Amino acid sequence: MEPSTNDSLQLQELSFENFRNEVLKDYKMSFLSREASLIGRKEVLTGKAKFGIFGDGKEVPQVAMAKFFKPGDFYSGYYRDQTFAFATEAASIKEFFAQLYADPDVKHDPHSAGRQMNSHFATPFVNENGEFLDLVNRKNITSGMAPTAAQMPRSVGLALASKLFRNSALLQQFTTLSNKGNEVCFSTIGDASTSEGHFWETVNAAAVQQIPVAFFIWDDGYGISVPKKYQTTKGSISEALKGFQKKEGTTGIEIYKVKAWDYAGMCEVFEAGIEKIRQTHTPALFHVEEVTQPQGHSTSGSHERYKTAERLQWEREWDCIKKLKEWILENTLATEEELSNIESETKEFVRNEKNNAWNEYLQPILLQLEKTKQLIEQLVDLASNEGLIKKILKDLSFIREPNRRDVMSALYKCISLAGLQSGSSEAEKYYAELVKENNALFNTHLYHEGVGNTLLVEGVQVEYAPEAPTLNGYEILNKYFDQLFLNNPKVIAFGEDLGYIGDVNQGFAGLQAKHGETRIFDTGIRELTIMGQGIGLAMRGLRPIAEIQYLDYLVYGLQPLTDDASTLHFRTAGRQSAPIIVRTRGHRLEGIWHSGSPMGMIINSLRGMYVCVPRNMVQAAGMYNTLLEGVDPGLVIECLNGYRLKEKLPSNLSTYRVPLGVAEIIRKGTDITIVSYGSTLRIIDEAANYLEMTGISCEIIDVQTLLPFDLNKTILQSLKKTNRIVFIDEDVPGGGAAYMFNKVMEKQGGYKFLDVAPRTITGKAHRPAYGSDGDYFSKPNAEEIIKTISEMMKE
Ligand SMILES: Cc1ncc(C[n+]2csc(CCOP(=O)(O)OP(=O)(O)O)c2C)c(N)n1
Ligand SMILES: [Mg+2]
Numbered sequence: 201m202e203p204s205t206n207d208s209l210q211l212q213e214l215s216f217e218n219f220r221n222e223v224l225k226d227y228k229m230s231f232l233s234r235e236a237s238l239i240g241r242k243e244v245l246t247g248k249a250k251f252g253i254f255g256d257g258k259e260v261p262q263v264a265m266a267k268f269f270k271p272g273d274f275y276s277g278y279y280r281d282q283t284f285a286f287a288t289e290a291a292s293i294k295e296f297f298a299q300l301y302a303d304p305d306v307k308h309d310p311h312s313a314g315r316q317m318n319s320h321f322a323t324p325f326v327n328e329n330g331e332f333l334d335l336v337n338r339k340n341i342t343s344g345m346a347p348t349a350a351q352m353p354r355s356v357g358l359a360l361a362s363k364l365f366r367n368s369a370l371l372q373q374f375t376t377l378s379n380k381g382n383e384v385c386f387s388t389i390g391d392a393s394t395s396e397g398h399f400w401e402t403v404n405a406a407a408v409q410q411i412p413v414a415f416f417i418w419d420d421g422y423g424i425s426v427p428k429k430y431q432t433t434k435g436s437i438s439e440a441l442k443g444f445q446k447k448e449g450t451t452g453i454e455i456y457k458v459k460a461w462d463y464a465g466m467c468e469v470f471e472a473g474i475e476k477i478r479q480t481h482t483p484a485l486f487h488v489e490e491v492t493q494p495q496g497h498s499t500s501g502s503h504e505r506y507k508t509a510e511r512l513q514w515e516r517e518w519d520c521i522k523k524l525k526e527w528i529l530e531n532t533l534a535t536e537e538e539l540s541n542i543e544s545e546t547k548e549f550v551r552n553e554k555n556n557a558w559n560e561y562l563q564p565i566l567l568q569l570e571k572t573k574q575l576i577e578q579l580v581d582l583a584s585n586e587g588l589i590k591k592i593l594k595d596l597s598f599i600r601e602p603n604r605r606d607v608m609s610a611l612y613k614c615i616s617l618a619g620l621q622s623g624s625s626e627a628e629k630y631y632a633e634l635v636k637e638n639n640a641l642f643n644t645h646l647y648h649e650g651v652g653n654t655l656l657v658e659g660v661q662v663e664y665a666p667e668a669p670t671l672n673g674y675e676i677l678n679k680y681f682d683q684l685f686l687n688n689p690k691v692i693a694f695g696e697d698l699g700y701i702g703d704v705n706q707g708f709a710g711l712q713a714k715h716g717e718t719r720i721f722d723t724g725i726r727e728l729t730i731m732g733q734g735i736g737l738a739m740r741g742l743r744p745i746a747e748i749q750y751l752d753y754l755v756y757g758l759q760p761l762t763d764d765a766s767t768l769h770f771r772t773a774g775r776q777s778a779p780i781i782v783r784t785r786g787h788r789l790e791g792i793w794h795s796g797s798p799m800g801m802i803i804n805s806l807r808g809m810y811v812c813v814p815r816n817m818v819q820a821a822g823m824y825n826t827l828l829e830g831v832d833p834g835l836v837i838e839c840l841n842g843y844r845l846k847e848k849l850p851s852n853l854s855t856y857r858v859p860l861g862v863a864e865i866i867r868k869g870t871d872i873t874i875v876s877y878g879s880t881l882r883i884i885d886e887a888a889n890y891l892e893m894t895g896i897s898c899e900i901i902d903v904q905t906l907l908p909f910d911l912n913k914t915i916l917q918s919l920k921k922t923n924r925i926v927f928i929d930e931d932v933p934g935g936g937a938a939y940m941f942n943k944v945m946e947k948q949g950g951y952k953f954l955d956v957a958p959r960t961i962t963g964k965a966h967r968p969a970y971g972s973d974g975d976y977f978s979k980p981n982a983e984e985i986i987k988t989i990s991e992m993m994k995e
Contacts, residue, residue: 220533226287226463227528228542230259230521233283235550236293237495240300240318244499248558248601249300252318252499255282257460257492258418260520263287264466265416265486268474269386272379274340274358274740276351277388279319280418281344284388290341291321293550297557304604304641306773308560312343313641313773320344324775325739330652330831332741334376336383342739343772345763348423349396353729353760354778355387356402357736357744359411363481364742368718370689377741384477385413385736391491392423392431398728398759405729406483407444407453413483414474415453418460420491425506438487446482454484460491461523492519568607568634569596575627576610582618589614604641608634645774646808647832652777654810654830655908659859662818663852673817674843676853677707680821683854685715688828692737694721695730695747695783704749705785705843727756734780735765735833743828744780751786751837752796758805765833766808779831781824782809785838787879787930788979791970794840795979797878797963800935802835803906810834810860811907813877818847819904822858829857839879861908863915869899872924872989875915875940877903880929880980887985896993906936909943916948923955924992930963930979937962956995961988 237254244252255262258280266287269275275284285291295309296318304314311322322343326332342358345351365371366381389399394417406413417437421428433440438455446452456473458466466488473484492515496503504512516522528534576593583589592610599606611631620628647653671679684691693708699722702709712720723730727748734746748754754761761782768778787797803811810832814820820838827834850856866881867888874884881902888898899918903910919925925944927937937960944950945958961980968978 223463223528223533224538224542226260226263227521227524227539228546229263229287230283230524231543232293232546232550233259233262233286234521235547236282236286236296239550239554240297241495241499243297243300243554249318250302252300253279253497254495255280255319256494257420257515257520259283260463260524261416261418261458261460261466261488261491264463264470265386267467268470269339270384271339272336272383274342274383274385275387276342276355276358276385276736277416278344278348278351278390278393279317279346280390281321281388282319285319285321285341288339288341290323290339293553294557297554298561301558301561303557303561305560305564308557310775312771315642315771315773316344317346320346320771322772322776326652326775326777326831328650328774330648330650330777332377335741336376336379343768343776347759347763348393349389349398350759350763351387352389352396352398352402353732354736354739354764355385355413355415355732356405356409356411356729357733357738358385358740359406359413359483359736360409360733361737361740361742362412363409364692364718364737366481368716370719373689374741381412381481382478383412384474386416387413388416388418390423391417391419391421391428391437392426394437395423395431401726401729402732403441403444403453403483403485405724405726405733407446407451408724410451410481411483412477412481414477415483415485417485417487418491419487419489420493422493422497422503422506424497425503436487438485441485452482454482455487456484457487457489460488461518461520463520463524463527490518494519562601565602565604565607568604569602571630572607572611573597575630576614579614579618579620579627582620583614584619585617589617604634604638608638645770645772647810648769648777648830649774652831654827654832654834655860655911657826657829657857657859659826659862660822660852660855660857662822662850662856664848665851668848668851670846671849672843673839673845673847674706676817676847676849677820677838678702678709678711679849680817680824680853681708681711682714684824684828685711685719687854688743690741690743691745691828692719692742693745693747693783694723694733696723696725696749698722698747703747707843727753728760731757731760731765731780731782734782735760735768735778738778738780738833739776745783745824746780748782748784750794750840751784751798752793754782754784754802755798757782761809761835762805766806768808769832770808777831778833779827780833781827782833782835783838784835785840787837787839787841788968788975789840791974792967795930795968795975797930798935799906799929799931800939803936803939806835806907808833809907810905812836812860812905814838814858814904815866815878815881815902816842816845816847818850818853818856819858821853822856823860823905825855826857826860837878841879858904860905861911863901863903863910863912865899865914865918866902867898867900869897869922871897871922872899872926872992873915873918873922874898874900874926874928874985874989875903875944876900876928877906878929883980883982884928884985887982887989890982890986891989894990896989898989903940906939909940910948913948915944916950916953919944919950919953923953924958925950925954926959926961926985926988926992928961928980928985932965933960933962935962956992959988959992961985
């Protein structure tokens with residue numbers, strides 16, 4: 201039935217009222233966020249917080265954008281997006297201040313437990329068992345990072361996941377991870393950060409793959425002090441990107457331009473633009489121009505130093521909140537008075553929430569301080585110099601805004617001055633309690649700490665049938681991956697040349713044809729975003745194996761691994777995980793670019809990942825299985841020269857598991873312990889065969905994983921027997937071998953069992969020269985090992 205004229209009038213009024221309320225809500229939200237920025241800056245300048253970076257000037261674009269961010273969607277952005285976080289209810293004002301104060305209580309700062317600077321938000325993705333939550337019915341904010349454009353590469357994976365969920369029949373069953381691939385990834389970036397290669401690689405990867413990502417560029421004309429003319433071709437990112445514009449029948453992206461002060465315009469463009477992305481999976485870029493920055497870049501320094509008076513004046517006039525207010529008044533959506541009521545209400549709310557956050561932050565420290573002072577008072581008489589303790593006590597009373605470290609430092613010194621050593625005094629017991637408490641607050645979650653920790657995955661012994669065939673290494677892997685893809689629908693593998701030809705060493709040969717292009721596929725030459733793609737897919741609950749073609753090129757993809765994958769779990773205090781498996785092949789082959797073994801660099805930049813260095817392909821398979829059982833990210837470096845070596849085919853290849861951190865004695869001996877891993881073991885074996893003929897018996901230990909390292913102290917046990925030890929690898933001097941040396945000597949206490957000086961044998965400091973002779977003279981060779989060990993036997 202048609203509505204009567206009266207009904208339709210009522211409906212119109214209703215929809216006008218709804219519209220008006222929506223606009224006023226957005227005004228209020230923008231104002232609220234601005235107030236948080238203004239107060240936040242003061243909190244830093246008065247010393248309550250250490251550093252602040254705020255979203256002032258970007259409020260209105262972000263309330264507009266937040267309207268179209270639906271449950272199930274993903275956000276990967278940067279430190280300017282507090283308004284978006286408030287508007288999507290991902291963060292509260294109180295949480296915002298808790299993070300500003302670095303409150304380590306996860307209940308107060310659920311985004312990072314005080315581990316990140318302010319405006320680095322995150323919503324929970326995994327529970328304490330490492331299981332993924334229902335991500336479909338919540339708005340998902342991936343944890344922010346400070347390095348400019350670091351949020352870009354993972355956007356590729358976050359968006360690609362939607363495409364895979366939409367197109368792969370096998371993935372339809374995971375209804376808490378995706379609703380038929382309808383999720384859009386919102387990715388924000390500052391204008392200046394688009395100068396980073398990360399941005400270009402990401403836009404290209406998104407455009408080529410046609411994945412649902414919305415890029416928002418907050419163009420305020422500056423990257424700290426450096427203006428656009430030094431950043432962007434033609435001074436406009438949307439102009440510079442024109443060749444990426446999608447046309448009929450091509451790949452590409454949609455490009456939209458809007459003005460940050462044009463509330464109505466942005467709502468219209470974002471609504472239609474996001475809907476199109478959701479429907480078609482064509483990525484889009486929203487170039488938001490004429491953005492301002494009322495308080496300048498951050499609390500370190502003022503923008504008067506580099507912005508002209510005219511620019512500053514323009515920024516004041518074109519402030520997005522001021523313009524929104526004018527627009528509301530012009531359109532008679534509210535009166536001055538109504539808006540001013542909203543403003544004063546909001547100001548008070550923010551002030552109160554700030555105070556609440558501060559009190560909650562301070563309360564536990566004040567309690568610690570009180571108790572510590574009482575305990576110290578009892579120590580005064582015990583010290584030979586009681587004046588010193590009294591001074592510490594007095595200083596403690598003068599601290600206006602105490603930190604946990606002030607408490608710990610005073611208590612430790614007083615315990616020491618009082619000569620307490622029993623461990624049973626009240627002061628010592630309390631100190632021990634605080635050590636434990638602070639460790640739990642500040643030093644946890646580098647890896648998953650619940651049942652999903654990969655270290656808890658038990659090993660499974662390898663089994664061989666009596667007539668087990670002998671195959672090339674690559675054939676072993678090929679059989680392994682085939683079974684893996686049959687057994688685990690969440691596993692996805694991709695990389696350069698990995699799909700159609702099945703990788704450069706045929707580990708995946710024939711498997712794309714068998715398991716499908718949504719599971720095993722090629723990528724462009726873009727290591728950085730291959731890693732980002734893996735991280736994003738892993739964050740969406742899939743189990744990507746992301747390939748770097750050669751270990752030497754891991755450096756191209758290292759930034760997302762070290763800054764994102766390795767820190768994600770830590771920086772969210774266990775609330776997000778990216779269990780990416782990075783597969784690569786390396787160590788000794790040929791020349792400067794195909795035989796690198798930069799293990800020191802890798803293990804020191806990837807704390808937070810597990811690093812596996814299998815000696816052959818059966819071991820590699822066992823390590824993939826172990827990593828896939830846990831929820832931590834891992835790197836597996838296969839031996840580049842091992843694909844054509846013969847290995848026996850196990851009968852339990854798909855269930856065989858190599859436990860992480862368990863070193864294996866691969867040759868028993870009595871005179872010297874040789875510690876190594878990967879392809880170097882073959883050179884060592886050659887040396888050991890020779891040494892045996894000369895009467896020297898070598899015990900060779902394969903550490904198997906560098907992170908973690910020999911958890912059972914297998915090496916120490918061996919050293920206790922041989923009293924001689926040498927660490928060998930192909931890295932530069934002071935690299936991987938020095939790491940192993942440190943672990944055994946210092947951590948395992950190996951120095952106590954030495955009869956002769958321990959040694960490391962490594963590659964040269966330079967890159968390996970080309971050819972067989974280059975290899976011989978650049979990398980550790982059998983003769984060098986024989987010579988060193990023979991000398992050690994004579995000492
Ligand atoms: C890789 C890296 N280089 C430098 C910095 C220091 N830095 C922080 S923000 C910034 C400017 C970013 O400008 P833009 O992308 O325009 O964002 P805006 O702050 O203007 O919103 C710089 C240089 C950084 N965080 N990361
Ligand atoms: Mg900028």
